[in-house]
Amino acid sequence: MAPEDLDGILPEPVRSSEEPLRAIVDWARRYLCRPHPELGRKGDVCPFTEGAMARHTFYMAVCRGVPSGADEVAATVAHYRDWFIDLEPTRGPAAQFKTILILFPELAGPDLHPIIDDAQRMLKQAYVSRGLMVGEFHDGPPDKAGLWNSTFRPLRSPVPLLAIRHMVPTDFPFLSLDDEHVTAYLRLFGDRVPTHLQPQVAAATARLGKAVP
Structure with missing residues (x-):
């Protein structure tokens, strides 16, 4: 799904996931695409989200149910690596803005956050080896501090998710x-x-x- 898909009539299989999808689109627009006083640098919280949305390369998938553990989440997300690489656009400036967010709505709450965190660690090497990044977000917030302000936790999101994007020099x-x-x-x-x-x-x-x- 893309943000613009939510403007029309949703297919039947997607309707049960409308709430988390809309929550993430709203979070992306109101949080990722804006500056934050605690960020520690100028610019938006995420330098790429607004560009991804403008180029229609901001994609979302929803995985329902409670996985048995990080192994199951990692197995679910692993195939997205090759799909991401093949997904258009595959070259040119627009390709750098491509991102996929894989939502796990039932993993909300502090007892389940470690599943997302552990799955990210399990997946990271396979993604990095192909020039990709995979990041963990949830309402915890995750333990990782901001690069420019160690007291800021930028990876908080209203729905637990794993995000895939291209690696950049920074x-x-x-x-x-x-x-x-x-x-x-x-x-x-x-x-x-x-x-x-x-x-x-x-x-x-x-x-x-x-x-x-």
């Missing part, structure tokens, strides 16, 4: 602690590391025994 802080993630990052962006991240990348490349980009 993603290095999310990858810096894992050698395989660093290697994947250097393969893609080693020749165009943002200036403010060059000291971190240099330290990681030295740890790996690689040449500093």
Whole structure:
């Protein structure tokens, strides 16, 4: 589903998921596409969401029911990696704005949040190796702090979900602690590391025994 699909008559299988879909579209427009006083930098909370919506590359899927655990969530989401890569647009500027949000409405509440968090950790390497990022969001909020303000928790959402997008050069802080993630990052962006991240990348490349980009 895309946000514009909610403007028409929904297919019967989708009607039971209308509430979480609308909640996420509203959250994206009111939160992700706007600045936040606690963010610690200028600009929208997510630099890509408004562009994705404008280009009609903001997609949503809903998985109903309570999974048995993180293994089941990871298995459900794993196939989205190859589908994301093949989903149009596959090249050009618009491709960078493509995103898929996979909603798990029944995983709300603190007792179930670890399922989303653990599934994200299980999936991350397979996604990063293909130049993709997979992020966890729920109403917890997740433990991860903002990059520009350590007291801000930016990954809060009204419906638990996993989000898929392309990796970008500024993603290095999310990858810096894992050698395989660093290697994947250097393969893609080693020749165009943002200036403010060059000291971190240099330290990681030295740890790996690689040449500093």
